[in-house]
Structure formats: structure tokens, C-alpha cells
Amino acid sequence: MVVVMQEGATEKQIQAVIDKLMKIGFDVHRSTGVVQTVLGGVGAKADFDTREVELLDGVQEVHRIIAPYKLASRHFRPEGSIIHVGKGVEVGGKQVVMMAGPCSVESREQIETIAAIVAQQGVRIMRGGAFKPRTSPYTFQGLGPKGLELMREAADRHNLLIVSEVMDHTQIPLMLEYVDILQVGTRNMQNFNLLRELGKTNKPVLLKRGISATIEEWLLSAEYIMSGGNYNVILCERGIRTFENATRNTLDVSAIPVIHKLSHLPVIADPSQATGRRDQVLPMARAAVAAGADGLLLEVHHDPENALSDGPQQLYPEQFITLMSELRMIAPAVGRTF
Numbered sequence: 001m002v003v004v005m006q007e008g009a010t011e012k013q014i015q016a017v018i019d020k021l022m023k024i025g026f027d028v029h030r031s032t033g034v035v036q037t038v039l040g041g042v043g044a045k046a047d048f049d050t051r052e053v054e055l056l057d058g059v060q061e062v063h064r065i066i067a068p069y070k071l072a073s074r075h076f077r078p079e080g081s082i083i084h085v086g087k088g089v090e091v092g093g094k095q096v097v098m099m100a101g102p103c104s105v106e107s108r109e110q111i112e113t114i115a116a117i118v119a120q121q122g123v124r125i126m127r128g129g130a131f132k133p134r135t136s137p138y139t140f141q142g143l144g145p146k147g148l149e150l151m152r153e154a155a156d157r158h159n160l161l162i163v164s165e166v167m168d169h170t171q172i173p174l175m176l177e178y179v180d181i182l183q184v185g186t187r188n189m190q191n192f193n194l195l196r197e198l199g200k201t202n203k204p205v206l207l208k209r210g211i212s213a214t215i216e217e218w219l220l221s222a223e224y225i226m227s228g229g230n231y232n233v234i235l236c237e238r239g240i241r242t243f244e245n246a247t248r249n250t251l252d253v254s255a256i257p258v259i260h261k262l263s264h265l266p267v268i269a270d271p272s273q274a275t276g277r278r279d280q281v282l283p284m285a286r287a288a289v290a291a292g293a294d295g296l297l298l299e300v301h302h303d304p305e306n307a308l309s310d311g312p313q314q315l316y317p318e319q320f321i322t323l324m325s326e327l328r329m330i331a332p333a334v335g336r337t338f
């Protein structure tokens, strides 16, 4: 931690700050400039609250130099993490990994049709919600356990892996029987009970960024899962809430390089939830891969006009096929395979 004292801070004030830092557990290094004194605190645990020092008399500003997360930090594994999902599919390696499918599982026929479309394009992981976190309680809430069953059947027929959302910790045992990646939705990013329970499993977890979460808060949520022993975390930028209302959310493409710098965990992007409109999904998908995303989570539907959720943002099969051929060109241009 670095503490910059105000111009004219008294010796008594400086000493009070030094005493406080030492009490927290820091070794204090003092640098007395012509105008201001700067105190460097080295060696304490990461769990202190900077406000305790900020509020002391004579303090101008306080900067944390060690991130409050450890296991999720890039320092923990400078070489980066590769998450093994199964069937030889890895997220975080050289390959950009596609996870595509409908917003929700709706029927046997629907999931079978879409599984065939995505598998035909070389996709290895199918998405689809069985438990749906809908903003309104009066809209389709998902098929629940039946949805998982239908999805698994279709996935197995096409040799696909499955990513699906777990909304509550009581659903974990059931989900573990059916899915290969447990998705934590944006609304649950800070459901700490759920995160802790997921930490006790060893299944890969796709942790979406909370709609108003900072990158630090997002990484602290990853830390909750990892501190339980499950290091198989994949981050997913899915758009955040800003003042802009032309898009459903704002896809924070810049979060991708920031995560790669701060953390060893892979990060993928979900341009479907981010933009909410299929015409905007395509350019943002291209942008995310160009920015270094380790994969994409995409909504595709053979009949989006009649979809039971998120119709307007689900790609038509032809659009999806076009996007896949574009990504086959973009990925190698940025040093990735596809």
C-alpha cells in the first residue's frame, strides 16, 4: 500500500499513519519529499480496508498495490490456465472455443434441431438454459430438470458438451449429472453461498460478470469458487449496465485484455446477452475474438420468431454459419486457432 500525505501534513499526523500501518502488519518505508511525504507499506495481508487509512488526518490518497484476490491473480499462475472441459476440449489454450445454442431449451425437437446445426459447424459445446433467470416472473421460466434431460440427449447424439445455468445451490447435484460446465448468471455473480458450493465441486464454472460489477468484484467472485478448491473457472464478459440504451447492455470489450493482464483465468464473451439484438451480435462477436477472447457464448435458434425467450438476439442459422466462417479468418489473424 502507498499512502500519500497532504502537503503540510504534520509530523504527528505522519507518525499516526505509520503507527496505524504497523498495527495492520506492514513494514513501513518513508520517503520525505520537498513538498509531500509518501509512506510505502510492505508485507501485510491483502484483507485490510484502505478506508481505515484514508480517513486519518493528513492523508491525501491511498493506493493498494496488491490485489485483494490471490488465487485468481495472474501472479498465481503467470503462464495462464487451461480449463479441461472434457472430450479433449480446452478453454484458455490457443484455440478460440465456441459455445452455441438456444437461450432456453424449449422442446425435444427444438434442441435436437439446434444441436445438429451447431455440431455441423464444428462447435463442441452447446449452450441452453433449463433454469432461466427471467426479469419478469410471468415469462417462460425454463423446462427445469426435463430441459436438462432433453439437452443431454441431443448433446450425446451430436457428441457435444453442455453449458447450462445453475441458479441455486440446491440444483448443483442435479446439474452435475447432466452438464459439463456450470454457468453462473450475471444476477448470481455475488451469490456467495452458490459460489462457495461450486467451489466444492471440480466441474468447470462459467462465471458471468455481474451487470454492475467492477472487474475487481468479478475476480473476487472467482476467488470465492477457487478458495474452495475448484480452480476450473472461466470468466464471461456479458455486457454491463451503462447510461447507453441503444443496446441491451454495453459489451465491455476492454475487459478482455484487462482480465488477461490481471488474471490467469480464461475469459470468453457473450455478445448475445450484451447487445440483445442479432444485428449487433455479429460485429461484437468479431470484436471480442479480435480483442483476445478465449471463446464466445452465442445464442442460435432455428426459429427465433417463435422462441420462448430472447428471440430478437438469437442468430438465424445462416447468420451463425456466416459468423463462423468470418471467425475462421479473424482467429488466425490474432494468433489463435479456430
Ligand code: PEP
Binding pocket: 103, 129, 133, 184, 185, 186, 187, 208, 238, 270, 273
Ligand atoms: C443466458 O446466458 O441465457 C443468461 C440469462 O445470461 P446472463 O446471466 O448473462 O443474463
Ligand code: MN
Binding pocket: 103, 104, 273, 299, 309, 310
Ligand atoms: Mn438468453
